[in-house]
Amino acid sequence: MKPNVLTALPVYNEAAHVEAVLEAVLRYCAEVLVVDDGSTDQTPQLLARRRDIYVIRHPENLGYGAALRTAFQFAIQQGYDTLITIDCDGQHEPHRIPEFIAARTPQIDLVSGSRYLRRFPGDRPAPADRRRINRLITAQLNQLLGLGITDAFCGFKAYRVEALRELRITETGYAMPLEVWVQAARLGWKILELPVPRIYLEERRSFGGAWDDPNIRLRVYQQVLRRCLAEYPVATQVFRSSS
Numbered sequence: 001m002k003p004n005v006l007t008a009l010p011v012y013n014e015a016a017h018v019e020a021v022l023e024a025v026l027r028y029c030a031e032v033l034v035v036d037d038g039s040t041d042q043t044p045q046l047l048a049r050r051r052d053i054y055v056i057r058h059p060e061n062l063g064y065g066a067a068l069r070t071a072f073q074f075a076i077q078q079g080y081d082t083l084i085t086i087d088c089d090g091q092h093e094p095h096r097i098p099e100f101i102a103a104r105t106p107q108i109d110l111v112s113g114s115r116y117l118r119r120f121p122g123d124r125p126a127p128a129d130r131r132r133i134n135r136l137i138t139a140q141l142n143q144l145l146g147l148g149i150t151d152a153f154c155g156f157k158a159y160r161v162e163a164l165r166e167l168r169i170t171e172t173g174y175a176m177p178l179e180v181w182v183q184a185a186r187l188g189w190k191i192l193e194l195p196v197p198r199i200y201l202e203e204r205r206s207f208g209g210a211w212d213d214p215n216i217r218l219r220v221y222q223q224v225l226r227r228c229l230a231e232y233p234v235a236t237q238v239f240r241s242s243s
Helices: 018-026 043-048 064-077 094-103 128-145 176-187 214-228
Strands: 005-011 032-037 054-058 082-085 110-114 157-160 190-195 237-240
Touching: 005 018, 005 064, 018 032, 018 043, 018 094, 032 043, 032 064, 043 054, 054 064, 064 082, 064 176, 082 094, 094 110, 094 157, 094 190, 128 176, 128 214, 176 214
Parallel strands: 005 032, 005 082, 032 054, 110 190, 190 237
Antiparallel strands: 082 157, 110 157
């Protein structure tokens, strides 16, 4: 019988991190998918050597949201129960994967990591523009959707795969999580936030192109949020974990 948990990593030009992160992830989850979103560095060659993971490669860079959408589709098609998503830039600690798996009970549709739910020893301050934008967008989501979350943009998550069938994801870039939040609220998903440390190994890491301008980034997020709010959601239950 196929293991019921898949961990997926969207990657783009992560040759410096991908092998170490994969070794760590495989210690906590036997089924691992890497979605290589058109990398132009040595990432494809490094992934091609491995026989212990699944790899899907986009011929060209389509965006963070497109990579996650590919992971969603793979998890659905292969019949997994739970999908863990984790970034490959060293900001997420793979040893916390079992916590997300355990928290994703039959009653919970989405377990979402939060870097602001509680403090951990060694927490790094978020870059000022990222924290400002996260705070603003999180507040808007809470006000408009009644969510009560503390971190709109943490990529460390656990999804109930059957619930993923209900999503209609069209955003291909970094604004894709906003589409998930709005649809999750509309669909009445039960959501749990799980605290995770705040780690920034490359504080000047680029989003790419115009996205490096925080004003443009915020404006795009708000445009996407307005578009996604065509239907007001039914009530969503959010449970916080302080452990």
